Amino acid sequence: MSLETARKAVDFVMELTPREQAIDFCFFGGEPLLRFDVLRDIAQYVGERSRETQRPVHLNVTTNGTLLNDAVLEFFDRERVHLCVSLDGPQPVHDRHRRYGDGRGSFSDVVANLRTALGELRGVQVNAVYGPDTVGLLPETVGFFVELKVPVIHLNMDICASWTEVTGEQLQGIYMAVADQYISAFERGREVGMNLIDSKIIVFLKDGYSAQDRCGMGETEWGFAPSGNIYPCERFIGEDNGSSLCLGNVHVGLDSVRRCAVVESRGNRNEECVSCGVRQFCMNWCGCTNHYLTGRADLAAPIMCASERAAIQAASHALTALRQNQLFMDHLMRYVHERQLSHAWNRKGAI
Numbered sequence: 001m002s003l004e005t006a007r008k009a010v011d012f013v014m015e016l017t018p019r020e021q022a023i024d025f026c027f028f029g030g031e032p033l034l035r036f037d038v039l040r041d042i043a044q045y046v047g048e049r050s051r052e053t054q055r056p057v058h059l060n061v062t063t064n065g066t067l068l069n070d071a072v073l074e075f076f077d078r079e080r081v082h083l084c085v086s087l088d089g090p091q092p093v094h095d096r097h098r099r100y101g102d103g104r105g106s107f108s109d110v111v112a113n114l115r116t117a118l119g120e121l122r123g124v125q126v127n128a129v130y131g132p133d134t135v136g137l138l139p140e141t142v143g144f145f146v147e148l149k150v151p152v153i154h155l156n157m158d159i160c161a162s163w164t165e166v167t168g169e170q171l172q173g174i175y176m177a178v179a180d181q182y183i184s185a186f187e188r189g190r191e192v193g194m195n196l197i198d199s200k201i202i203v204f205l206k207d208g209y210s211a212q213d214r215c216g217m218g219e220t221e222w223g224f225a226p227s228g229n230i231y232p233c234e235r236f237i238g239e240d241n242g243s244s245l246c247l248g249n250v251h252v253g254l255d256s257v258r259r260c261a262v263v264e265s266r267g268n269r270n271e272e273c274v275s276c277g278v279r280q281f282c283m284n285w286c287g288c289t290n291h292y293l294t295g296r297a298d299l300a301a302p303i304m305c306a307s308e309r310a311a312i313q314a315a316s317h318a319l320t321a322l323r324q325n326q327l328f329m330d331h332l333m334r335y336v337h338e339r340q341l342s343h344a345w346n347r348k349g350a351i
Contacts, residue, residue: 036072059080062127064098066109066110068113068116073116095107111148126145128153159289187322199315201319202335204281209285215288245258268299281308
């Protein structure tokens with residue numbers, strides 16, 4: 001991405017976002033650190049615009065971790081860029097899918113760089129992607145991260161994989177084992193944030209997802225390709241082939257007809273969801289997840305139903321087990337304040 005295009009993307013988000021709302025800018029790829037020079041210049045431009053407009057912004061980068069070095073970490077620390085490292089688990093898990101071009105696994109390099117980052121930055125996060133061939137190893141993966149003292153763990157399903165052989169009963173057992181790892185960490189005095197558990201507990205306390213929690217693709221979420229093409233979510237960029245999900249270009253503006261069509265396609269239209277007893281706690285409305293699993297943004301797949309039910313049960317199990325744990329209660333209060341209330345109206349721009 002050229003710096004000119006990047007600046008136009010920043011300006012686009014600044015202009016569309018109501019002045020009272022904070023903005024999250026997320027750098028992703030591919031691998032964003034391949035062009036650290038551009039990332040650095042964009043971050044500095046975001047800071048300039050933030051000061052000009054007197055509005056809060058948050059900078060985030062998701063990287064495979066192979067290119068982290070002292071200069072990068074120093075910049076992230078100085079500019080308050082939040083770091084998320086893609087690490088799928090212990091070496092046999094991670095190296096199964098994340099290899100260099102010559103076939104070598106990247107685990108050793110990523111873990112070494114992650115350890116350095118954990119020592120120099122606050123709030124480092126990991127992103128572990130799991131598929132049908134690795135989902136059964138999630139409890140081991142979580143235990144590995146806890147021992148690494150990773151403060152925040154994101155467990156994310158590979159929505160491009162074929163999940164036809166994985167059953168809801170299997171997911172329930174796996175997620176419960178993950179919850180037991182989570183419980184064990186707090187009982188041993190080790191605080192850990194985990195999206196699979198924490199996000200559902202917060203939703204329990206709120207008695208369901210609110211309107212502003214739900215998918216905002218094409219309205220409060222944007223993805224920008226190197227070409228300047230605009231997508232309703234970074235997951236839709238793909239090869240940037242200008243599909244019907246392309247909503248315009250930062251150099252020429254939005255296509256209002258396509259944008260309206262995307263916004264109208266959001267939500268959930270599964271008949272079985274209407275009578276489901278846990279529907280208010282379920283993310284059946286995630287447009288990009290639905291699109292990749294079923295081809296429609298408003299149609300949830302059976303595997304997503306099974307995953308959400310299992311996550312709800314696992315989170316309920318964790319909440320019940322840790323009700324009297326003071327570290328967990330303190331964690332929960334910080335989570336509410338930092339991750340929900342302060343970001344409730346954020347708009348996201350992914351570059």
